[in-house]
Amino acid sequence: MTDDASVVRAHAASVLEAGATLRSSTLEARAQWLADSAATLMKDAHDRRDALSEATGLSVPMVEWATRTTLDTIREDSMLALARTVRRGTDRDLDPVTMLSVILAGNVFTASVRGIVIPLLLGVPVLVKASSGETVFPALLRDALRSASTQLGAAMNVVAFSGGDVECEAALVESAEVVSVYGSDETVAAVAARIGDTPLVAHGHGVSVAYCGAHALDEAHIGNTIESLSLDICAYDQRGCLSPQLIYVEQSPHRSAADFAERLSEEGLGPMGSTLPRGTLPVSVGAAQAQWRGIAEVEGTLLRGNTHAVSIREREPIRWSPAYRNVTIAPVRGVDEALRAMQAIGPHLKCVGTDTGSLSEVEARLADSSPLSAYTCPIGEMQTPPLDAPADGHPIWHALLRN
Amino acid sequence: MTTRGELKARIEGLITGFEAGQQVDAAARDELIEDLATWQAKRIPEYGRLQRHGAWPPALPTDVFRFRRIAAHPKEDDLRVFRSSGTTSSERSVHAYGDLDLYDVAARAAARYMLFPDVEKMVLVILAPHEHEAPDSSLEYMLARFAEWFGTQCTWVWRDGALDLGLLTEHLHQAEASEEAVAVLGTSFAFVHAEDGLGARRFELAPGSRVMQTGGYKGRSREVNPEVLLASISARFGVGAPRIINEFGATELSSQMYETTLREDIDGPMGPRRLWVPPWVRATPVDPDTLQPVHGETVGILRIDDAANLDSVCCIQTADLARRLDDGIVVLGRAPGASPRGCSLAADQALGAQ
Numbered sequence: 001m002t003d004d005a006s007v008v009r010a011h012a013a014s015v016l017e018a019g020a021t022l023r024s025s026t027l028e029a030r031a032q033w034l035a036d037s038a039a040t041l042m043k044d045a046h047d048r049r050d051a052l053s054e055a056t057g058l059s060v061p062m063v064e065w066a067t068r069t070t071l072d073t074i075r076e077d078s079m080l081a082l083a084r085t086v087r088r089g090t091d092r093d094l095d096p097v098t099m100l101s102v103i104l105a106g107n108v109f110t111a112s113v114r115g116i117v118i119p120l121l122l123g124v125p126v127l128v129k130a131s132s133g134e135t136v137f138p139a140l141l142r143d144a145l146r147s148a149s150t151q152l153g154a155a156m157n158v159v160a161f162s163g164g165d166v167e168c169e170a171a172l173v174e175s176a177e178v179v180s181v182y183g184s185d186e187t188v189a190a191v192a193a194r195i196g197d198t199p200l201v202a203h204g205h206g207v208s209v210a211y212c213g214a215h216a217l218d219e220a221h222i223g224n225t226i227e228s229l230s231l232d233i234c235a236y237d238q239r240g241c242l243s244p245q246l247i248y249v250e251q252s253p254h255r256s257a258a259d260f261a262e263r264l265s266e267e268g269l270g271p272m273g274s275t276l277p278r279g280t281l282p283v284s285v286g287a288a289q290a291q292w293r294g295i296a297e298v299e300g301t302l303l304r305g306n307t308h309a310v311s312i313r314e315r316e317p318i319r320w321s322p323a324y325r326n327v328t329i330a331p332v333r334g335v336d337e338a339l340r341a342m343q344a345i346g347p348h349l350k351c352v353g354t355d356t357g358s359l360s361e362v363e364a365r366l367a368d369s370s371p372l373s374a375y376t377c378p379i380g381e382m383q384t385p386p387l388d389a390p391a392d393g394h395p396i397w398h399a400l401l402r403n
Numbered sequence: 404m405t406t407r408g409e410l411k412a413r414i415e416g417l418i419t420g421f422e423a424g425q426q427v428d429a430a431a432r433d434e435l436i437e438d439l440a441t442w443q444a445k446r447i448p449e450y451g452r453l454q455r456h457g458a459w460p461p462a463l464p465t466d467v468f469r470f471r472r473i474a475a476h477p478k479e480d481d482l483r484v485f486r487s488s489g490t491t492s493s494e495r496s497v498h499a500y501g502d503l504d505l506y507d508v509a510a511r512a513a514a515r516y517m518l519f520p521d522v523e524k525m526v527l528v529i530l531a532p533h534e535h536e537a538p539d540s541s542l543e544y545m546l547a548r549f550a551e552w553f554g555t556q557c558t559w560v561w562r563d564g565a566l567d568l569g570l571l572t573e574h575l576h577q578a579e580a581s582e583e584a585v586a587v588l589g590t591s592f593a594f595v596h597a598e599d600g601l602g603a604r605r606f607e608l609a610p611g612s613r614v615m616q617t618g619g620y621k622g623r624s625r626e627v628n629p630e631v632l633l634a635s636i637s638a639r640f641g642v643g644a645p646r647i648i649n650e651f652g653a654t655e656l657s658s659q660m661y662e663t664t665l666r667e668d669i670d671g672p673m674g675p676r677r678l679w680v681p682p683w684v685r686a687t688p689v690d691p692d693t694l695q696p697v698h699g700e701t702v703g704i705l706r707i708d709d710a711a712n713l714d715s716v717c718c719i720q721t722a723d724l725a726r727r728l729d730d731g732i733v734v735l736g737r738a739p740g741a742s743p744r745g746c747s748l749a750a751d752q753a754l755g756a757q
Contacts, residue, residue, distance in 0.1 A: 286691020287704045287722040287737075294464030294720060298449045298471065307692065 003159045008171035011157045012127050016099045016175045018154035019125035023096060025151055030121050031079040033149040038074035038117075041144035042067060048136060055136045056109045058237060059277040063109075066236060069384045070110040079121050082388045086122065086397050095402040096123040101176035103191060104138065105183040105203075106131030108240040112138050114387065114396060115180060115203075116156060120145070124400050125155035129172055135160050163187065166194065173198060178399045201399050203392055206241030206350035207320065210379050211338045211362055214252035216355030217260055223267075225355060228380025230268030232353055233308075234276050235383035238323040241350045242382050245321055246328045248338035257331035261303055261310045269308040269325060278307040278325055288322035295319055296328070315341045339365055342372060349374040350392065353382040405442055407475075407713070414439075414505055414710050417683050422512040427682035436460070436685065436708045439717045446475040450716045457695045462706045462720035465655050468496035475714045476501040485541035487654040496654045498541070501714050509658040509711035510545050511552055513681050517661035518586070518615055518648070519553050521669050525611075527557040528574050530566065530589025530597060541654050542617060546588060553586075566593060568600045575606045575640070584611030587640060590618045595627050598635050607641035613665055614642050617650040643668070651678055651734055655719050657711035658684050663731060677731030683710040686732050688725045702726045705734060 003011075022030070045052060045067040052063045087094065100119045104112050112128065116138075119126050130138045138158045146153025161168040173179050173195050180201040181191050188204040210232065216225045232244050249257050281289070293309050296302045300313030308325035315330035315337070332338045335358065342349055352374045354362045363376040373393030377385070388396060413435050421427050440460030444451040449471050453461035467473060474481075480501040487496040500506065519525070527550055534540070534547040550557035560571040578585040585608055589597075594616050614636055627635070629649075637644050645668035652659040660678040667673045680686040687696050688703030697703035705725035708718045724735040 281691060283691060283702050283704065283724055287724060290689075290691050290694065290704055290720050291464040291466040291722050294453065294462075295466055295470065297453050298463075298467050302454075 003161050003168065005165075005167040005171040008127075008159045008161065008168050009174075011159055012099075012101070012171060012175040015125045015127045015155060015157050018151070019098055019123070021151050022120070022125055022155040023123040025123075027083050027094075027121070027123075028080065029149075030123070030152065031076045031083070033145070033152045034074060034079060034117055034121055035076040036148040037141070037144040037152070038071040040147050041141055042071045044140050044144060045071075045137070048140060051136050052109065053279070055134045056106075056279070057282070058109075058279040062235075062237065062276050062279065065276055066108075066110050070113050073384075073387045074113065074117055078387045079117075082118070082396075083121065085388055086395075086401070094122060097177035097400055097402060098124075099127065099176045099178075100124050100400065101127045101129070101173050101179045103129045103172070103179070103181045103183065103187070104131050104134075105187075106133040108236050108242075109134050109137045111182060111240070112141065114385075114391075115182070116141060118387070118396055119400050120152060120155060122397060122400050127172060127176070128156065128158045129169075130158050130160045132160065132162060164190070169194060180399075199399050201392075201394075203241075204348075206348050206392070207345060208242050208244050208351040208353070208374070208382060209246040209248065209342060209345070209349065210244040210353040210382070211248045211335065211358055212250065212260075212355050212379070213335070213358040214250040214255070215357050217249070217252055217255040221355070222255070222260070222263065225379065226264050226268040228378070229264060229353075230272045231276075231380055232382040233269060233325060233327050234272045234278070237278050238321075238325050238327070240383065242385065243323065244327065244353055244382060245323070246315075246318065246330055248315065248330050248332045248341065250334055250338075251331045257329050258301060258312055261301075261312045261329045264329070265303040265305055265308065265310045269310070269327075270305050273305060273307045273325075281307075281324055285322050285324055289324060289326060292319060292321050292326060316344075318344065335361055335365060339369065342374075343369070346371050347373060347393075351375045351377065351382055351385075353377055353379040355379055405438055407442070410435075410439055410442060411502075411505065411713055414683065414713060415508055417710065418505075418508050418512050418681075421682055422515065429682070432683055432685070432710060435683075435710055436717055439710060439713065443475055443716050447473055447716060449473060456693065459708070460718050462689075462694070462708070462718040463716040464720045465496060465653070465722060468498060468655050469494065472497065472499060473715045474499045474501070483544070484539060485544065485654050486539040488540075498654050498715060503544075505711045505713050506544075506657045507548060509681065509683065509709075510548060513659050513661065514549060514553065516681075517663075517666050517679055518613070518650075520666055522553075522584070522611070524553050524555045526578060526583055526585040527554040528571065528578075528585055528587045529557060529559045530561060530571070530587065530593035531559070532561045532564075533559045536561075536564070542590070542652065545652070545659070549588065561589075561593065566596050566600065568597070571597065572601070572604055575608065578608060578612075579606055582609045584609045584613075586613050586615065587642075588615045591616045591627075591629075591632060592618065594632060594636055595625055598627075598632075598639060599625070601639065605639055605641070612640070612642050612646065614640060614647040615650050615661075616647070617652060645673065649678075653707075653719075653721065655712075655715070655721075656707060656709045657713075658709045660684070660686065660732075674729055677728040677733050679731050684708065686725070688727060688732065689720075694720070697726075700726045700728065702735060705732070 049060050049063050053060045116126050142158050178199045181188050182203040185204045188202045192200050296311035303310040311328045356378050375390050455461050481499045483500045485498045534543040537543040558574050560567050645664040648662035648665045663679050664676050685708040687706045689706045690697050705721045705723040725732050
């Protein structure tokens with residue numbers, strides 16, 4: 001599916017026009033329609049799981065997991081709770097922007113859900129440019145919205161064109177009051193340079209890490225720690241910006257980093273390779289994987305599984321993995337050392353997952369750390385952010401309201 | 404215990420035997436690579452850390468050459484150090500040689516067999532810097548040796564960091580007038596710049612002329628589809644496509660591979676364009692997960708076991724994608740995301756391209 005500029009412009013006009021009707025509906029009605037859409041989408045995505053697997057490169061069980069965990073957050077109560085949070089701090093009615101254009105990336109197919117549902121909830125119509133490699137899910141979402149409500153369905157549409165098509169891009173953004181871009185820093189910079197004064201919400205390159213305190217590794221907790229981290233690593237085959245690439249592990253006299261890594265590999269990532277199998281490894285990523293694994297072996301220790309690898313090495317220098325379930329364990333003396341290491345990542349750090357015992361300390365320390373704006377959450381939940389989780393250091397409704 | 408001298412003699416014997424027309428026994432080569440890898444693993448700690456998977460010794464990723472000195476000899480014994488192109492030290496692979504004998508033997512034997520199989524010596528025109536201008540480039544070193552081994556006369560048309568189009572034109576016109584065959588050798592980027600700079604000037608080089616181009620595009624300058632470049636070079640220099648061949652080399656390697664069409668155009672029969680692998684080298688597309696050879700013509704990542712790499716590591720895992728074709732291989736290029744580097748980039752940087 002590829003649209004030309006006239007089609008993009010026509011869709012933009014009709015979505016913009018539908019905004020007035022959308023805004024005339026009540027927030028409660030919109031929450032109800034969106035929850036109904038999520039239920040429909042859950043069923044439709046299940047029916048199209050093979051097509052989604054092919055389009056995303058994820059295995060069918062992973063597609064099903066991703067769909068379920070994402071759409072489970074689109075409930076009437078959670079949306080109304082979010083709306084209450086948004087309203088807090090203002091006694092005026094919400095003043096949504098007239099239209100949002102969204103440019104999606106292809107790495108995490110469900111990332112579109114929060115980026116589309118929340119604007120619609122707040123009364124903002126949305127025109128979506130699907131990733132060139134993945135148009136199936138956005139189209140299913142659009143169809144689900146239409147089936148829930150004609151008002152809602154008219155306020156969202158999907159277009160597709162090649163990245164860098166300047167004419168289509170201009171048609172996509174010229175009616176928008178705000179543009180939201182998911183993708184590499186290069187993509188974000190290229191779009192920013194072309195849209196002039198239109199406000200841009202950038203979701204550029206990002207990486208995430210995890211921290212595990214010593215108590216998370218004791219015999220009482222290690223099983224849960226391994227299970228949670230394995231899910232965070234395997235979800236979306238580690239391709240998302242919320243996927244942990246590095247796990248800082250507090251050294252403990254009772255559990256060495258090497259012992260922990262071995263158990264993570266054998267008891268966590270290995271079995272998860274069967275329950276949530278990795279998708280097909282693109283050979284180009286495989287080339288990077290072979291280089292990364294070799295360096296990991298030269299500079300530390302590498303544990304290889306069938307479809308994963310765990311590197312144990314000093315925290316510096318950071319060697320970013322090619323994703324696809326290649327993760328680094330870096331032993332540290334404690335939170336201080338882990339946070340010092342995170343400073344080097346700067347604003348690219350999107351999320352820090354921690355064991356529950358360390359959560360409040362890490363959260364507080366990150367809040368005091370000006371170069372870092374990472375979101376903190378318990379391990380096991382890194383890839384399933386709640387509806388109201390912040391994104392890139394901003395509330396999820398950032399730039400969608402004028403007041 | 405195997406000594407370095409014994410290994411060197413075995414490698415040299417294999418290559419010179421091939422040069423003398425002897426059949427190289429693949430089993431003997433494999434055994435040599437095995438012994439060599441064992442010797443290297445004991446002397447190079449980085450290599451000794453790699454675990455073996457499958458029947459062959461482990462292969463060291465090329466990226467390790469960017470971060471670590473990979474040499475079986477101490478630094479003070481370095482005779483020559485080659486570096487890949489790049490702007491920062493972490494982007495440049497470093498390959499230190501304490502002894503260039505095997506490099507020379509391998510380079511001469513491969514070029515003699517694939518690039519100059521029909522002539523002792525001929526006129527060379529080189530679209531690359533002289534080795535004095537780029538002393539740490541293995542390509543420039545090799546081209547300088549070619550001038551000694553295969554050149555009746557040799558002109559470097561790259562001077563003071565720029566491609567001298569006037570000098571190139573002058574020498575090609577001379578070759579046309581004398582009807583003497585010429586070998587034009589250079590980086591792919593240099594040929595692109597020649598193409599861009601020569602305008603309407605075209606040449607009709609004498610029969611027997613040939614072109615060797617090397618290096619990829621590195622994403623650092625105007626990128627030209629290899630087939631388009633091949634057609635452009637053919638039209639520009641008046642040399643038939645079979646006589647225009649690619650050389651595949653790398654800083655981390657001591658041996659080179661050449662496309663087959665020139666040799667087959669001379670000797671026949673003509674097969675598909677593919678890279679010839681010297682018989683002292685194993686070039687194998689492998690599966691990225693298992694690192695084991697892929698089946699048939701499946702695309703894999705290219706592992707090269709180069710017996711001429713005596714004082715570093717002979718088993719190398721590149722980031723290039725490749726597949727087998729007949730008795731050779733086809734390199735499909737560097738995987739997106741892998742660090743761009745290579746001989747061709749030095750020339751491009753010298754031209755100020757961004």
